Amino acid sequence: DGTPLVNGVDYSVVYSNNVNCGWADVTLLPLGDSAVIRYSSFRIQLSKNDLYAVYDFRDEAIADVAEIDHSFNPADYKAESYAAYKEAYNAFKDSLSYSNENQDTLGAISDARNAVIAAYNALEERTPISEATVGKIAAMKYTGKALTPAPVVTYDGSTLVKGTDYTVSYKNNKNAGTATVTITGIGDFTGTTSVTFKINKIANPMTAKAKKSSFTVSLSKVTSAAQTVATPITVSKAQGTVTYKKSSGSSNITVDSKTGKLTVKKGTKKGTYTVKVQVKAAGNTNYNAATKTVTLKVIVK
Numbered sequence: 001d002g003t004p005l006v007n008g009v010d011y012s013v014v015y016s017n018n019v020n021c022g023w024a025d026v027t028l029l030p031l032g033d034s035a036v037i038r039y040s041s042f043r044i045q046l047s048k049n050d051l052y053a054v055y056d057f058r059d060e061a062i063a064d065v066a067e068i069d070h071s072f073n074p075a076d077y078k079a080e081s082y083a084a085y086k087e088a089y090n091a092f093k094d095s096l097s098y099s100n101e102n103q104d105t106l107g108a109i110s111d112a113r114n115a116v117i118a119a120y121n122a123l124e125e126r127t128p129i130s131e132a133t134v135g136k137i138a139a140m141k142y143t144g145k146a147l148t149p150a151p152v153v154t155y156d157g158s159t160l161v162k163g164t165d166y167t168v169s170y171k172n173n174k175n176a177g178t179a180t181v182t183i184t185g186i187g188d189f190t191g192t193t194s195v196t197f198k199i200n201k202i203a204n205p206m207t208a209k210a211k212k213s214s215f216t217v218s219l220s221k222v223t224s225a226a227q228t229v230a231t232p233i234t235v236s237k238a239q240g241t242v243t244y245k246k247s248s249g250s251s252n253i254t255v256d257s258k259t260g261k262l263t264v265k266k267g268t269k270k271g272t273y274t275v276k277v278q279v280k281a282a283g284n285t286n287y288n289a290a291t292k293t294v295t296l297k298v299i300v301k
Helices: 047-065 079-095 105-122 219-224
Strands: 011-016 024-031 038-044 154-155 168-170 177-185 193-201 206-210 215-217 226-228 235-237 242-249 251-256 261-264 271-281 292-301
Touching: 047 079, 047 105, 079 105, 206 292, 215 219, 215 226, 235 271, 242 251, 251 271, 261 292
Parallel strands: 215 292
Antiparallel strands: 011 024, 024 038, 168 177, 177 193, 206 235, 226 261, 242 271, 251 261, 271 292
8 A cells, every 4th residue: 555564574585596696586474464475586697797707717617628638439438437428518518608597606617627527537448348258169060050159258257248248240150160259349348359169060961772682684694795783872861972982892893983883794604792882972061971881782693
């Protein structure tokens, strides 16, 4: 009604956020007959001289931080330490702007500057994975499929985790020979290292047997000319070139080294002749050589 109220009689005043630059709050609490709470606010700004001091101090802080080489490759450093540095650096940039109503005093710039310098000095380089120990991988046997044994990788007494600390790739890991496992550091590790393992050949699955229990040659024919028994041996599943060699038996019978064909010499007399033929599969990249002995019976009558 136009009558001035008196602080301490008609109302009391409560202030908040009224120290640093920004918006401060004023609350009027009723005393006596008044029952209405009133709110207001006011802005705290730096004086011209203080503002100049802020600019000067800010420029000095910028110069201090500018001495840091920020052009480094983040991938060279552990993610956690780089994240801390990045957070401190962004906080420092935010501290330079006094358009932010929640900005603190000069101490905020000083603290932010010190924090970013400390975070930079605390950056931890990623550990070369070559400094880790990779366990020996035992020799394996050829299976016809790519072999992917899991290497055991340890560092400083701890077992590293695939997918967290490293990835693996394989080379020459299907056929018999020497396979290579390449371990690539990720996370806190960087670079590559490798280990090899042997893939051994396996037994040759060749089988060999006589096609019949005996082979008959006409006496009348062999009297006038040599006679042959074509492919008397059945060979299957052989890996590598197959060759034949007579290991024992009658001198009247010869064995073709490439086909296994038997030849009964001209003039061979009536009778039963036995020869043993050594069948050999030379093997190949993935299979060892194999030898089988087949006994053949030739009857001249």
